[in-house]
Amino acid sequence: MGLFQKLKQGLARTSNNIRSKIQSIFQPGALTDEFLDELEAVLIQADVGVEATTALIDSLREESRGKSFETVEDLYRTMAEEVAGIFASIDAPLKVAGQGPTVYTMVGVNGSGKTTTIAKLAHRYTSQNKKVVLAAADTFRAAAGDQLEVWAKRTGADLVRHSHGSDPGAVAFDAARAAIARKADLLLVDTAGRLHTKKNLMEELKKVIRVISREIPGAPHEVILVIDGTTGQNGLIQARVFARAVDITGLCITKLDGSSKGGIAVAIASELGIPVKLVGVGEQASDLRDFDARGFAHSLFGIDQVEC
Amino acid sequence: MAFESLASRLADTFKKLRGRGKLSEKDINQGLREVRLALLEADVNFKVVREFIANVRERCLDAEVLESLTPAQQVIKIVHQELISLLGGRTHPLDISGPPPAVIALYGLQGSGKTTTAGKLALQLKKSGRRVLLVSCDVYRPAAQKQLEVVAGMAGVSFFTLSDRVSPEVIAKKGVEKAVESAHNVVILDTAGRLQIDDEMMDEARRIKEATLPRERLLVVDAMTGQEACQVAEEFDRVVDITGVVLTKLDSDARGGAALSIAKVTGKPIKFASLGEKLEDFQVFHPDRMASRILGMGDVLTLIEKAEAAFDQQKVAQMEEKLRRKQFTLEDFMDQMKEVKKMGSFGDLIRMIPGFARAQVDVDFDPKELARVEAIINSMTPEERQNPDIISGSRRRRIARGSGTTVQEVNRLLKQFFQARKMLFQMGSSDKRLGRLRLF
Numbered sequence: 001m002g003l004f005q006k007l008k009q010g011l012a013r014t015s016n017n018i019r020s021k022i023q024s025i026f027q028p029g030a031l032t033d034e035f036l037d038e039l040e041a042v043l044i045q046a047d048v049g050v051e052a053t054t055a056l057i058d059s060l061r062e063e064s065r066g067k068s069f070e071t072v073e074d075l076y077r078t079m080a081e082e083v084a085g086i087f088a089s090i091d092a093p094l095k096v097a098g099q100g101p102t103v104y105t106m107v108g109v110n111g112s113g114k115t116t117t118i119a120k121l122a123h124r125y126t127s128q129n130k131k132v133v134l135a136a137a138d139t140f141r142a143a144a145g146d147q148l149e150v151w152a153k154r155t156g157a158d159l160v161r162h163s164h165g166s167d168p169g170a171v172a173f174d175a176a177r178a179a180i181a182r183k184a185d186l187l188l189v190d191t192a193g194r195l196h197t198k199k200n201l202m203e204e205l206k207k208v209i210r211v212i213s214r215e216i217p218g219a220p221h222e223v224i225l226v227i228d229g230t231t232g233q234n235g236l237i238q239a240r241v242f243a244r245a246v247d248i249t250g251l252c253i254t255k256l257d258g259s260s261k262g263g264i265a266v267a268i269a270s271e272l273g274i275p276v277k278l279v280g281v282g283e284q285a286s287d288l289r290d291f292d293a294r295g296f297a298h299s300l301f302g303i304d305q306v307e308c
Numbered sequence: 309m310a311f312e313s314l315a316s317r318l319a320d321t322f323k324k325l326r327g328r329g330k331l332s333e334k335d336i337n338q339g340l341r342e343v344r345l346a347l348l349e350a351d352v353n354f355k356v357v358r359e360f361i362a363n364v365r366e367r368c369l370d371a372e373v374l375e376s377l378t379p380a381q382q383v384i385k386i387v388h389q390e391l392i393s394l395l396g397g398r399t400h401p402l403d404i405s406g407p408p409p410a411v412i413a414l415y416g417l418q419g420s421g422k423t424t425t426a427g428k429l430a431l432q433l434k435k436s437g438r439r440v441l442l443v444s445c446d447v448y449r450p451a452a453q454k455q456l457e458v459v460a461g462m463a464g465v466s467f468f469t470l471s472d473r474v475s476p477e478v479i480a481k482k483g484v485e486k487a488v489e490s491a492h493n494v495v496i497l498d499t500a501g502r503l504q505i506d507d508e509m510m511d512e513a514r515r516i517k518e519a520t521l522p523r524e525r526l527l528v529v530d531a532m533t534g535q536e537a538c539q540v541a542e543e544f545d546r547v548v549d550i551t552g553v554v555l556t557k558l559d560s561d562a563r564g565g566a567a568l569s570i571a572k573v574t575g576k577p578i579k580f581a582s583l584g585e586k587l588e589d590f591q592v593f594h595p596d597r598m599a600s601r602i603l604g605m606g607d608v609l610t611l612i613e614k615a616e617a618a619f620d621q622q623k624v625a626q627m628e629e630k631l632r633r634k635q636f637t638l639e640d641f642m643d644q645m646k647e648v649k650k651m652g653s654f655g656d657l658i659r660m661i662p663g664f665a666r667a668q669v670d671v672d673f674d675p676k677e678l679a680r681v682e683a684i685i686n687s688m689t690p691e692e693r694q695n696p697d698i699i700s701g702s703r704r705r706r707i708a709r710g711s712g713t714t715v716q717e718v719n720r721l722l723k724q725f726f727q728a729r730k731m732l733f734q735m736g737s738s739d740k741r742l743g744r745l746r747l748f
Contacts, residue, residue, distance in 0.1 A: 044348060044354050044535065045353075045354045045535045047351075047534035047535050047536075049349075050345055109532070110419070110421065110585075111418070111419025111420060111421055111557075112419060113418070113419055140585070141455070142423075142454075142455045142456075142458035142459050142462070143452075143454040143455035143458055144455075146450070146451035146454045146455075147449070147450045147452075147454075147455070150450030150451055164458075195557065195559055196561075197559065197560055197561050198559075228419060230530070230533050230534060231530075231533065232351030232532060232533060232534025232566070233350070233534065233563075234351070234560060234561065234563075235532070237561060255417070255418060255419075255503070258504070258505055258540075259504070259505055259536060259539050260534070260535075260536040263534075
């Protein structure tokens, strides 16, 4: 099943209601306030947030002066293009090292899906016959290392881990050394979930990143903030605080196979200019996709879109 | 500006109207727009907000509010009251009555915090004298069973599971049988994370329920959840008829509007709040405090409780006495800093103060900073500590040398001290109830 079929399947149950209401009050030509209110509801319910939604609605109002929309679909498409534009302007593919191992580090709050995302990335690259090393730098959560070990076995990646409670910086150090020694193509660093409000834990994260960049010049090539697709407006604050501590190069929005739309990514992209690089759409190892701005934007409005 | 305190925003809105005599319906609508914004920013579900605002509007149009001299406060009061009643009004205890073992099943989305909650709940029940058996029914996520086993060890309670090739409902049933054999009186079932739209998995949730008839079926929800919370709760409630909610990750700065959405759509109470990585960080849920938090009004009650728990009561009494006599020395200053530090992260505390709900984390104390302050104060003579006004330039140089710091740091400390003293003496004469709070 394609990504957007999957997305839409999830959305179908919830979006029909609003969509039919919007359909019923839409009139070709001028956009009434009542209509714009309903449109606002669509965006807010997708967790886009009040600020970003207001900006989008305002620009639509401007645009509607010059032209009239024949159908609701036309209008959705215009809005979706607007949203896609926000992402397109900051879009960047996953960076790869010129030589030596490429390093991706996953960071994020507890339960956002870092370990699963690492597993999916490991699957992606080992199936391309790349040599992958996993670093279990989450030494805090019970059995986090065991979880990664299962994934390492399943995907055929190497694993570097220390005992529970040991220094994550030391794990990062050993993993970086191992990645170089074993001539790995890719080093994936899993970190412990940490709430952005915990200053000490944010300091610990800085240290992990520092260790990696000291051992492998130019690394980490990506520091991905993993955000649960069901996250609400707090996601923006998470992104802001994490980005202040370490250089966040991109987002991975997870759990998009539910009915949530991950609209918080729009707010993060427009306010902080952090691009979305990956989306998680299921529990299988293969359920990780590169981000597609147009597809994502269309799904916010529930528009049919051919799989890209 | 997003995430400002609702109170100050409302006050601004109504301030513009001052001097116009009575408020009109239009003015109230204007104010309620602010309330609506605050609720949406707190991630309260859009539909819930709509309905809620309609209800509040009705109450606000009451003559009492329109003619009040302080309409902003009246509106906030009404909103606050309505939120509290929506959130369940009072605290709801766990029901583990009936013939043992009482079974508690935890359900929720992936990553909401079920396994950690299982451990926290187990510890709390153990402390109240129950014999708890933790059962892992998560056969999907790698090492999930192992995680619960470790957590059970940390909580000091028993653990049970079967191979991950056994179906979850069978594990659950065997777990309960095992509890009967081994005289455990509470069984906590940790289930796999599942999406509410995954029919197969939801059916499994139902089968676990039917196999074990849990008295409590708790939905574990991440406080940072957005608009989806409604659909999630509705669907779980439909399938397993939840008896309550556990709200997790409340130690984040999320406003936690999800709580309201869930309470509204399911009509089920929120029973526990989980707020930290330690197993002890688990509390009974208080609707009034949550209402304040959603509105960005801070949580003074929790702050006071924390202060009471951490402060040495005798010292507090001494301090109050000193302030009455307008004595405040560097030694007292040092004591106060240590007391405040005992209460935990300064940033967390600041955020509980009304108007500071969104304060940035940078205000956190650097533990090294405190050590440096201590060194500076210890390098002073007893006379200087008692009477800091005598600390001249040459004394400052000596203190800096003695403490291994710089004159600038000594200056900064003294400046902070003088400011604090000034503030304290001003507050010293005011409200008695603030006695315990006045020092920060």
